[in-house]
Amino acid sequence: MSSTNTFSSYGSVTKTFHWLTALLIFTALPLGWFANQLAHKIYDPNIPVTEADIIWAARLFSAHKTIGVTVFFVALARILWAMTQTKPGLLNAENKSEAFAAETVHWMLYASLVLVPLTGWVHHAASEGFAPILWPFGQTLPFVPKSPFLSELTASLHWLFIWVLGISLALHIMGALKHHVVDKDSTLRRMLPGRSDAPEPPAQHHSALPVFAAVAIWGAVLVGGWSLGVFSHHSAAATDTSELTEVQSDWQVQDGTLAIRITQVGNPVTGSFADWTAAITFDEPSAPGPAGAVDVTIAIGSLTLGTVTDQAMGAEFFDSGQFPTAQFKADLFKTETGYEARGPLTIRDKTLDIVLPFTLDLQGNEATMSGSVQLNRLDFGVGEHMPQEGSVAFAVDVDVELTAIREE
Template sequence: MPSTNTFSSYGSVTKAFHWLTALLIFTAFPLGYFANELAQAIYDPNVPTTEDDISRAARLFSLHKTVGVAVFFVALARILWALTQTKPGLLNADNKPEAFAAETVHWLLYGSLVLVPLTGWIHHAAAEGFAPILWPFGQNLPLVPKSEHLAEFTASLHWLFVWTLGGSLVLHIAGAVKHHVIDKDSTLRRMLPGSTQSPEPPAQHHSATPAFAALVVWGAVLIGGWGIGAFSHHSRAHTDTAELAEVQSEWQVQEGTLGITISQLGSPVTGSFADWTAAIAFDDPAEPGLAGSANVTISIPSLSLGTVSGQAMGADFFDSAQFPTAQFTADLFKTETGYEARGPLTIRDKSVDVVLPFTLDLQEDTATVSGKLELNRMDFDVGTSQPTEDSLGFTVIVLVDLIATRGE
């Protein structure tokens, strides 16, 4: 069997690409479906989950993403190969409407085979944590920042394009079966492995109209997706929580970040609290000793923690419905080597005395502060259903960076 195409038949390379693509697609679809079903339960804060549930979902997602990346590269190689080859003619070219539909579906398939894995890959690169790709590359992509909004947008695109790919596949398979069973021609047989004698297709001319029709379909899919709210489907429900009231403070925080880093399945996941207040009294003493106080209130529902933001609000974790705020009431000390904030940190219904070392750059009435604190989530009964570090590490790193100015 020749390796290249002719006007009447497909070569062995094209056939290999076709059936390899089919194998990868029909592997990726069930992996993604079952992983998503598990994830729905994991992300639902009202559904208790175990380490086995999370590990199983992560394994399925990792396999799904890994196969998806393979689909992307195989699709690119298949398209490049097709550009160098003679395109076998349609055996039903005389039936203009049917030929037009067949070519439109082929364009949809080729485009979707690139768009589906590409949007999934960008979503993975933009999101924080959970289920790494198993290829030795691709955890991050050039020009793709870690962004929750970008991750949500590309997740919506991926979902829409998956449905487009699925519909195209159904039409493609239905067409092949129709040719084989009803028309009884060689359309399906000439794509089967091995050498198959095929009749000479009728003379025909290929235009750009089916490609344009495929673009119209993709545009309709995007418009329809926007119409049904697909691009807001992945937004976190807790983004509409009430903001904390402002507090009176000797020092006013002008800008600052209160971030955390956890370890999930061995990979760091970073996030931050969008809403927190600090009432700070501070007067730098000449000698080591008490320098002031700080009363920090943190809105738990304002936490953005990548793909696990919703899960973190659940009853087994922060339980934001019952404990919407965390509190750190500290005395500020100047030490021989720097500064420390010492006092009880209350998360959920647990209070633990902690010491937060921080650096201070004081320029007249402007203070720049940076501090780092390591906590053990089990001290606060966070994630007790995961009593080992197999899926969720014990250590939580808290990072504080702020600039404050002294009020009059």
């Protein structure tokens, strides 16, 4: 059997690409489905979740993503190879409408094989998540920032394009079976492994109309998805949060970040609180000793934590519905080596005294501080149903940076 195509048959390379793609697709789709089912279970506050559930979800998503990236590169290689090859003629070219439909579906399939894994890959790169691609080349993509908006957009596109792929695939299979069972021609047999004695196709001319038809269908899919609200999904955590009221303070915070970093299934996930207030009193002492006080209130529902944001808001973790805020009331001290904030931190219904070391740069009436502390989630009853570190590590790193101006 020749490795290249002829007008009447497919070569071995084309057949290998075809069946390898089929194997990968029919592996990736069920993996993604089962992973999503587990994810819905994990995010549902009414369903108890175990560490094994999270670990299995991560493994399934990792396998799905890894196979998806493989599909992307195989599809690109397949398309490049097809561009160098003779295109075997249709055996039913005289049936104009059927031939037009077959070629349109082929173009839909080619586009789907690139767009489905590509949108999934961009979604992965734009998200903070816990299920890595199983390869040594990193988890990011050039020119793709970590962005909740981009993550949600590409997740919606990925979901929409999977439907296009599934429908196109079903039509492709139905067409092949129709040729084999009803028409009893060699359309299917000439794509099977080994040599096939396919007849010479009739003379035919391939027009560009199926390409334009496929583009029009893709446009209709995007417009239809938009009209159905596919792109309007937002995390419940992002929409159910009431903004905190401003507080009176000797020092007014101009800008700052309050970030946390967890480790889930061995992979770091970084997030931040968008809404928090700080009432600060501070006077630089001439010697080590008391320097002021701070009262920080944090809107728990303003946390974004990548793909696990909704899970973090659930009753087993922060339980933002019952405990919408956290609070840190501390006295400020100057030490021999820097500064510390010492006082009770309340998360959920647990309160624990902590010490937050920080650095401070005073320039007249402007102060810039930076501090970090490591907490144990179990000390605050977060994730108590996961007393092991197989899924979520105990340690939670908290990083604070802010710039404040002294009120005259």
